[in-house]
Amino acid sequence: MPAYEVVALVTLLAVVAYALLGGADFGGGVWDLFASGPRKEAQRRAIGAAMGPVWEANHVWLIFVIVVLFTAFPTAFRAMNVALFWPFHLVLVGIVLRGAAFAFRAHGREAAGVPVDWGRVFGAASVITPVLLGASLGALSSGRVRVTDGVVVQGGETAWLGLFPLAVGFLALAVCAYLAAVYITLETEGSLADDFRRKGLWAWFVGGVLSIGTLLLARSEAPRLWAALTTPPAGLVVVAGVLLAPASALALWRRRFLWARVFAAGQVVLLLAGWAMAQWPFLIYPDLTVADSAAPPATLHAVLWVVPIGMLLLIPSLWYLFAVFKGANPPAARDAARDDERSAGR
């Protein structure tokens, strides 16, 4: 296996980690915006408590992906930054506003009377950002960006503004929302957990409709992707995803929240693995393959030395973080239980 393939695999795994972790944080923002019913504030508090300790670490996966891309696949990085100049800029505005708003709201609660409703900013930025990231991915997969000798010759500025890219964008949003709702059912109890269960089922349904729609759109808008997705090996992954989808919804329906979490995460892994297999060997279809845009071998080898050493530090740290905050009796559940007691006492 050549070094560039290994680095590409590492990049894909980091994208998966970002989708599973960072994606759920965007989903948290979505449910913050769409908090509803009598337990509106309790829902928001549960989201804040669940995200607070981990969102910054989850966010670093995106930085990692970007950094590995420009280190190891510089030609593709150059082209995608030219073609996606606008959506990437808007993604940045979304990321900056979301993070700042979350921090202002979480740590500035004592600061009474702040004139801006940071909760709204946090929610709105969380909705827009995954759509733009998904649309960017869609644009790079569907042949809307054409590159000659590293120079973008077609699709600059508007590549992401198509039916297929936007469908991928909204699918990404639904996936984020679904993940967040499913994850949080495990960190809440009683009626609050039921609220998120209901939200999760909705997101599952919308996500299902969107994924069928996106797949059908691919047939005309991204014919090569469609062809690859409907034949082995990517086709097998798609089939597995189709089988897992009802399983995760059923688990959520029957309040087997741990199983729902496992299946939901599994679905996202399959979705991205299927996409990657169908996209292979291209980074930007149809002009830039992974091999074409790879950095010199010395750089790739350096990356392959640094990554395992870094992971040796990173993985135990991450494990500790999640063990403390996502193990038994996570803070979101504690807060929610306190709320339930309070409302029972009233």
Add this chain to the structure above:
Amino acid sequence: MSELFAARTQMALSLGFHIVFAAVGMALPLMMLAAERQWLRRGDPDALELAKTWAKVTAVLFAIGAVSGTALSFELGLLWPTFMEFAGPLFGLAFTTEGFAFFIEAIFLGLYLYGWDRLSPRAHWLCGIPVAVSGAASGILVLSANSWMQTPAGFDLTPEGRVVNVDPLRAFFNPAYGLMALHSTLSVYQAVGFAAAGVYAYALLKGRRPARAAYDRRALGIAMALGGVTALLQPISGDLLAKQTARHQPAKLAAMEAQFETARGAPLRIGGWPDEAAGRTDYAIEIPGLLSFLATGDFDGEVKGLADIPRDEWPPVRVTHVAFQVMVGCGVLMAALAVWFGVAWWRDRRAGRDLARRRRLLRALVLAAPLGFVAIEAGWTVTEVGRQPWIVYGVMRTAEGVTPATGVPLTLTLFTLLYLGLALALVVLLRRLSRGEGGRGHTAGGRASAHAGGSRAGV
């Protein structure tokens, strides 16, 4: 406005914004750890409250630093795609290793900020150590990318301009790296130390909360320990760096010192207003021979002037020179204050007097609060503007690296508004936090309940 100028401005704005938060994220955790340690050892509730207050400020500023840093990693590609295609494989190692350091910092900061009730006091304090260490490490590691742009290494160019013989390790440890990393790392601790010292000096001066004077004094002590020591070390690192710059980037040194003619026994200019067209510097105080001595170690040493550098390779002389004067001026003032504070502290300690009664010293510290950050911004301006017209010194011009996309003036406007809005919101928030408005919050120190709703948070 040209696209190139807009792109340079947007990059400058984004970096200039990020640098402040990055500095706080590196240095404040160290102060927060020192305070928590005092609590652990002596059970002093003031120290615990101080640690919690600094943790809260770190939390907000680190978040802004994290997202504005993300913006930067994208903007490198968005604004300078051609440069990144060339440089990515060469200086990417700096960013990859920084990425891991940043990961560790974010993870343990999460544990620290949200772990007050979930971890034992000792485990909690220990979680702060990786925050401070990897905070420093991420700053030190990523600086390799910047120094590589000043002294590129680890590759060869063929006559056709192809990159060959790539050696990422040699690129990482490029010639300017060590001293630049030292200089910039000292600067962040110095800036944060002086800024915090100014805040607490102000509180002591106002004396509106006499019950909390002990708390403010403790904070002032920690802040000046950090700011004072680094302020005294900084001139040494600066001198070494200037000597190195004279060797590696003579055009930059000439612009910093506004030295137009190559000369032996060149004078050091303090202040002054360079006139690029006329090739002379007006209104400067000149100290004969000192520039030669500082740059070469010999009062009669030769310093290369701009006249011996092709005109189209000059950096903007006025900006570079003035920024350099500002940085050095701030540095001298801070070093002087560090000595004053150190002597006063030592004498008061021996005599058992209260430092808070030295009102002139406190007033000076208040005035000096922004100096460290001014020096950071000015010093960074010297580094980057002094590198122009190159994006990679001697190899690639800034104009060659810029994006072909049109619309940079628009994104510049967008980001200017975004960062202005954030800065404004942050000022409002920190002011309110410092006044302890709202009176809620989970400050567990004994003081909190004693001063319910009053002036509680100590910033």
